[in-house]
Amino acid sequence: MHIIIGTRGSDLALAQTDIVKKLVTSLDPSITVEIKVIKTEGDKNMAPIPTDVVGKGWFTKEIEKALLTREIDLAEHSLKDLGEVLPEGLIISAIPARGDVRDVLVSKNNIQVKDLPEGAIIGTDSARRKVLLLQMRSDLQVESVRGNVNTRLRKLQEEDYDALVLAAAGLQRLGMEDIITEYFDPFEFIPAPGQGAIAIQTRSSDTELNRLLVKINDTKTELETIAERLFTKAMGGGCKLPVGAYAVIEGDQLKLYGMVAEEDGSYFRKGSITGKAKDVEKLGKDLVLRLQ
Numbered sequence: 001m002h003i004i005i006g007t008r009g010s011d012l013a014l015a016q017t018d019i020v021k022k023l024v025t026s027l028d029p030s031i032t033v034e035i036k037v038i039k040t041e042g043d044k045n046m047a048p049i050p051t052d053v054v055g056k057g058w059f060t061k062e063i064e065k066a067l068l069t070r071e072i073d074l075a076e077h078s079l080k081d082l083g084e085v086l087p088e089g090l091i092i093s094a095i096p097a098r099g100d101v102r103d104v105l106v107s108k109n110n111i112q113v114k115d116l117p118e119g120a121i122i123g124t125d126s127a128r129r130k131v132l133l134l135q136m137r138s139d140l141q142v143e144s145v146r147g148n149v150n151t152r153l154r155k156l157q158e159e160d161y162d163a164l165v166l167a168a169a170g171l172q173r174l175g176m177e178d179i180i181t182e183y184f185d186p187f188e189f190i191p192a193p194g195q196g197a198i199a200i201q202t203r204s205s206d207t208e209l210n211r212l213l214v215k216i217n218d219t220k221t222e223l224e225t226i227a228e229r230l231f232t233k234a235m236g237g238g239c240k241l242p243v244g245a246y247a248v249i250e251g252d253q254l255k256l257y258g259m260v261a262e263e264d265g266s267y268f269r270k271g272s273i274t275g276k277a278k279d280v281e282k283l284g285k286d287l288v289l290r291l292q
């Protein structure tokens with residue numbers, strides 16, 4: 001079997017694609033893999049990401065189109081970039097065990113948030129991260145920073161930023177964990193839904209490939225991320241408001257943490273709910289009601 005994997009061209013996307021490639025070829029040594037790099041709107045447009053396009057294909061639409069037109073057989077995505085509703089004919093066929101869910105601070109002089117100077121400039125293009133940072137310290141200035149991880153780190157050194165907020169999993173997959181200044185508690189600084197997870201997307205009609213890929217699916221990760229994405233969907237897709245969600249399964253119990261806010265911080269709600277993991281959809285909707 002020959003499989004063409006579609007992916008973005010950043011170092012992180014390629015590192016994640018290599019993880020997927022190794023998982024797929026471990027299932028059957030006769031499988032050959034080809035990598036096809038596809039530029040997305042989010043790669044070409046360096047303006048701040050509009051809040052109303054979060055989860056709406058900014059980093060995925062062109063790759064999904066290549067799947068639908070059969071230019072590729074399998075797509076690698078960061079799960080947090082995928083919308084809750086997929087294009088007709090496409091499915092998430094596997095979610096391997098996810099990496100670190102946490103957000104982290106990388107600062108110019110290895111200074112933690114509490115010790116940054118008053119009015120320090122923090123770079124992030126996430127409305128969720130901005131709101132959570134300002135909940136920690138209202139004096140901080142949170143400014144947009146775009147580009148792949150290496151571009152952002154260069155901007156940290158060359159421009160007026162004092163620190164950046166990035167995803168722990170991304171830095172770890174790039175072998176750059178040593179530059180992390182501070183890890184944020186995911187129960188307080190609630191991550192993006194699906195953060196740390198890689199989604200493998202395929203055509204629903206490719207039954208042979210999908211039957212193979214289910215072997216690399218991690219059921220715990222799948223259920224936890226389903227809970228997070230259902231919460232976001234029930235909240236309205238997170239398309240207008242900064243939303244975070246983090247689910248943890250222990251035994252048959254699922255605890256779901258969620259947050260929602262106005263981008264200017266004038267409205268901020270955070271809470272959690274616990275119940276049976278099998279009732280995941282009801283838990284997501286009930287938590288939304290609690291936070292409204």
